[in-house]
Amino acid sequence: MHKExxxxxxxxxxxxxxxxxxxxxxxxxxxxVEQGVVKTAEGSARVKIGETDVMVGVKLEVGEPYPDTPDxxxxxxxxxxxxxxxxxxxxxxxxxxxxxxxxVVDRGIRESKALDFRKLCIEPGKKIWMVIIDICPIxxxxxxxxxxxxxxxxxxxxxxxxxxDGEKVDYKEKTDKRLELEKTPIAxxxxxxxxxxxxxxxxxxxxxxxxxxxxSSMEDGTLCAMxxxxxxxxxIEDIDKMLDIGIEKAxxxxxxx
Amino acid sequence: xxxxxxxxxSIAVPGETLAVGMDMLPGSxxxxxxxxxxxxxxxxxxxxxxxxxxxPLSGRYIPKTGDTIICxxxxxxxxxxxxxxxxAYSAMMSMKDATSEFIARGANLTQYYDLGDYVMCKIVNVTxxxxxxxxxxxxxxxxxxGGRVIEVDPNKVPRIIxxxxxxxxMIKDATKCNISVGQNGLVWIDGEPLNELLAxxxxxxxxxxxxxxxxxxxxxxFLEKNGVHRTNV
Amino acid sequence: xxxxxxIDGRKFDETREIEAKVGVIARADGSAMFKIGNTxxxxxxxxxxxxxxKFLQDPQKGILRCNYNMMPFSSSGERVRPxxxxxxxxxxxxxxxxxxxxxxxxxxxxxxxxVFIELPQxxxxxxxxxxxxxxxxxxxxxxxxxxxxxxxxxxxxxxSLLVDLDYSEESYKDGPVADIPIAMxxxxxxxxxxxxxxxxxxxxxxxxxxxxxxxxADIYEVQKKALKEKYHEVxx
Numbered sequence: 062m063h064k065e066x067x068x069x070x071x072x073x074x075x076x077x078x079x080x081x082x083x084x085x086x087x088x089x090x091x092x093x094v095e096q097g098v099v100k101t102a103e104g105s106a107r108v109k110i111g112e113t114d115v116m117v118g119v120k121l122e123v124g125e126p127y128p129d130t131p132d133x134x135x136x137x138x139x140x141x142x143x144x145x146x147x148x149x150x151x152x153x154x155x156x157x158x159x160x161x162x163x164x165v166v167d168r169g170i171r172e173s174k175a176l177d178f179r180k181l182c183i184e185p186g187k188k189i190w191m192v193i194i195d196i197c198p199i200x201x202x203x204x205x206x207x208x209x210x211x212x213x214x215x216x217x218x219x220x221x222x223x224x225x226d227g228e229k230v231d232y233k234e235k236t237d238k239r240l241e242l243e244k245t246p247i248a249x250x251x252x253x254x255x256x257x258x259x260x261x262x263x264x265x266x267x268x269x270x271x272x273x274x275x276x277s278s279m280e281d282g283t284l285c286a287m288x289x290x291x292x293x294x295x296x297i298e299d300i301d302k303m304l305d306i307g308i309e310k311a312x313x314x315x316x317x318x
Numbered sequence: 319x320x321x322x323x324x325x326x327x328s329i330a331v332p333g334e335t336l337a338v339g340m341d342m343l344p345g346s347x348x349x350x351x352x353x354x355x356x357x358x359x360x361x362x363x364x365x366x367x368x369x370x371x372x373x374p375l376s377g378r379y380i381p382k383t384g385d386t387i388i389c390x391x392x393x394x395x396x397x398x399x400x401x402x403x404x405x406a407y408s409a410m411m412s413m414k415d416a417t418s419e420f421i422a423r424g425a426n427l428t429q430y431y432d433l434g435d436y437v438m439c440k441i442v443n444v445t446x447x448x449x450x451x452x453x454x455x456x457x458x459x460x461x462x463x464g465g466r467v468i469e470v471d472p473n474k475v476p477r478i479i480x481x482x483x484x485x486x487x488m489i490k491d492a493t494k495c496n497i498s499v500g501q502n503g504l505v506w507i508d509g510e511p512l513n514e515l516l517a518x519x520x521x522x523x524x525x526x527x528x529x530x531x532x533x534x535x536x537x538x539x540f541l542e543k544n545g546v547h548r549t550n551v
Numbered sequence: 552x553x554x555x556x557x558i559d560g561r562k563f564d565e566t567r568e569i570e571a572k573v574g575v576i577a578r579a580d581g582s583a584m585f586k587i588g589n590t591x592x593x594x595x596x597x598x599x600x601x602x603x604x605k606f607l608q609d610p611q612k613g614i615l616r617c618n619y620n621m622m623p624f625s626s627s628g629e630r631v632r633p634x635x636x637x638x639x640x641x642x643x644x645x646x647x648x649x650x651x652x653x654x655x656x657x658x659x660x661x662x663x664x665x666v667f668i669e670l671p672q673x674x675x676x677x678x679x680x681x682x683x684x685x686x687x688x689x690x691x692x693x694x695x696x697x698x699x700x701x702x703x704x705x706x707x708x709x710x711s712l713l714v715d716l717d718y719s720e721e722s723y724k725d726g727p728v729a730d731i732p733i734a735m736x737x738x739x740x741x742x743x744x745x746x747x748x749x750x751x752x753x754x755x756x757x758x759x760x761x762x763x764x765x766x767x768a769d770i771y772e773v774q775k776k777a778l779k780e781k782y783h784e785v786x787x
Contacts, residue, residue, distance in 0.1 A: 102624035145594075200576045331775050360696075448661060
């Protein structure tokens, strides 16, 4: 469907440039991270990468632990591709695109152990904190994966516990106690088009990708989650290069936190 | 004696009173209510003698007979092609309007125009129900090969084209790009990467500053100042 | 004790602080943000665009579709479950009815204009904030519109007639409360949304509606300014 666009993009990439004038592994500018934007949430953040604009809110609820992990709290990540943010999104329950987005963000946080789930336990076997992270794009101009992951982390960093008297949560009263973030896993999605690699795709580029690899890595470069997407396979050499780009770019994004 | 309330070449918003009195006349984008002339949309108020009208500054394209537009093929049937016109309405192109070649019955139409192809075509008819018919027969009408298509504000297209095409010709000359501008707000462009980017920047500048006077000179300056890549071609 | 001093110190006919901005969602054909106190609404307009399924089409004119949605973290209480509720469906309906009278979609038979309203943060008056944002977004989308639509809630709290109830007033426990969201075409004074729950005398309601004209005129000025700010660079 996008034959001509794809070959045009590739001819640009061979000249070392993107359709919007960026270098191949350059993010759009400006990158903005704003925390505490939503007062009704226990924690929130809004991330803009170029024209892409994502809001994430964290709500804290008290629930029961899973039987196999009685002394651990949990996180739940939800994403809704709001039709407000993109003419192609439709109303209705989350489709597979939204589910994948939520799960990729979830994995980055969960597997990095950014949150110590044991610290979310209130009473073993009975009461735990559930950290509910909701992703809401305001304007989808491409690369929701990286923007949402960054916003989710920033929202967690911002989150404070509401008052809890052992019976009921009083959402009107926030305590000074923060969720403790032990790590800062950053997701970078590396895209392969033809034989070139780029980051931070815009809407046009997203139409013609061959493959993508979302790489979540921590401060010391340790990987904590990955997701390959796109219709084409990757060679071992491809993956080698994409991981290097992902880890390198994560350092850059982390500075915005 | 009428009183003009709005300033010439200023922005008016829906419902805003532009003038009071019966000697002023409501032009396009305005309506009369009692003594008053009011804005019927968001636009740039222009006072022309006794008439006040509003020039649209936003809004999607509406197909009009005679317009030359850029469309994407979205469906191929056995009698013709359905095209996306970048508006609320798609267009039909029948076999006889598509090419002067003879097309045998049952031929594979995708060999002429395939899904996803862009074409420059002309609207020959729009019904009251907005059924749109287009043709490929006419000067400059063709399949757009290579390059890319960008979206501009359809309301700014006349400024991007310029008087007798002067603006777009200037951009083409300065950037050595092939450019075709559709009245539906799609622009096809193909050139050397840096020059193509410069041409697009120039068009974005026109979109932003479309109502300023001396636009041609500004764009000329802009192209000269930034046109360092010409020597590379 | 009668409610003769507002909890947040506002005058009886004073709204909470209002902030508005147009053109906040680049991908939309028209968009706006409207914030009143702690209630915060975004609206995006897409269209006129192709309408499917076909049986929904009107061959005489374009149709308007509105969707009101609270983001999951937008309530000061528990998380709002995503997906429409009966409440949000009803608000979507009355929002559409509130906006339609100013629009002329005759030029767009068989098509649809979609309005999506999202609330990142709410604290009373969210449907009215949504309507204010949507009306600016429709103007930004360049549609034929004879007026904007302004909306704010009015009410009676323990005997006092008030403008723009906040949460503490909506949920006031020490006396009866009436909550009356109103939308108005500010230039004609005609009303396009009127709902109420609570108790009020007819004379008091009429007094509030009379008051509404002045308040709506102030909101119209804020909307006007926001619209002009987006486009001011084209002025000479």
